Amino acid sequence: MYVMNQSGWLEVICGSMFSGKSEELIRRVRRATYANQKIQVFKPAIDNRYDDVAVVSHNGNSVRAIPVNSSAEIFEKIESNVEIVGIDEAQFFDEDIVYVAEQLADRGIRVIAAGLDLDFRGEPFGPMPELMTLAESVTKLNAICPICGSPASRTQRLINGQPASYNDPIILVGASESYEPRCRHHHEVPNRPTSAGMRKLLNVGK
Ligand SMILES: Nc1ncnc2c1ncn2[C@@H]1O[C@H](COP(=O)(O)OP(=O)(O)O)[C@@H](O)[C@H]1O
Numbered sequence: 736m737y738v739m740n741q742s743g744w745l746e747v748i749c750g751s752m753f754s755g756k757s758e759e760l761i762r763r764v765r766r767a768t769y770a771n772q773k774i775q776v777f778k779p780a781i782d783n784r785y786d787d788v789a790v791v792s793h794n795g796n797s798v799r800a801i802p803v804n805s806s807a808e809i810f811e812k813i814e815s816n817v818e819i820v821g822i823d824e825a826q827f828f829d830e831d832i833v834y835v836a837e838q839l840a841d842r843g844i845r846v847i848a849a850g851l852d853l854d855f856r857g858e859p860f861g862p863m864p865e866l867m868t869l870a871e872s873v874t875k876l877n878a879i880c881p882i883c884g885s886p887a888s889r890t891q892r893l894i895n896g897q898p899a900s901y902n903d904p905i906i907l908v909g910a911s912e913s914y915e916p917r918c919r920h921h922h923e924v925p926n927r928p929t930s931a932g933m934r935k936l937l938n939v940g941k
Pocket residue numbers: 750751752753754755756757758759791792793794877878879880881916
């Protein structure tokens with residue numbers, strides 16, 4: 736019989752906004768509470784949309800969370816004998832979140848990090864690519880595109896109902912007043928610069 740004798744690994748839950756990342760994080764954390772496991776959940780303090788001290792999903796489920804201002808603060812606040820560490824909105828953390836997640840997993844903790852894989856431009860968001868690469872398990876979720884009903888892998892930022900420009904700042908905390916999920920075909924990013932690779936493909940000058 737195969738026996739798991741090593742605990743400690745990294746699970747990443749990623750996808751667009753409204754794809755169910757927070758719901759899935761809450762589900763995994765709740766299941767662990769039934770097993771009487773010791774859990775701590777962290778979130779970046781800047782994400783105070785629904786609650787300062789809870790991870791709250793868009794449909795109202797919640798679990799208590801400790802707000803922190805940096806990855807290092809997670810380290811400082813880890814209690815003894817913790818078995819599971821949840822991290823929501825992982826895209827907002829500084830690059831040290833990768834080291835923190837790895838260290839915790841190496842010490843035998845099950846780390847569950849949820850975050851946006853792509854920003855509103857449709858480009859990799861902060862430390863998420865590295866977390867996804869190092870993780871033992873990656874769950875990629877889709878929402879539903881409200882334009883066509885297809886799986887939505889992207890997040891559309893809307894300013895006064897219009898697609899936000901590529902030149903907008905990356906960070907803008909918000910919910911349905913500023914964002915909706917979209918499939919790749921209905922995701923619009925005005926003023927996106929043409930990449931060198933695309934210029935080569937199209938055989939056009941710089
Ligand atoms: N277009 C949509 N597609 C899917 N779910 C949506 C959509 N709009 C709103 N929702 C709601 O969002 C919930 C997921 O919320 P949440 O877990 O907070 O997502 P995330 O953390 O990925 O932003 C869904 O269960 C559903 O109730």
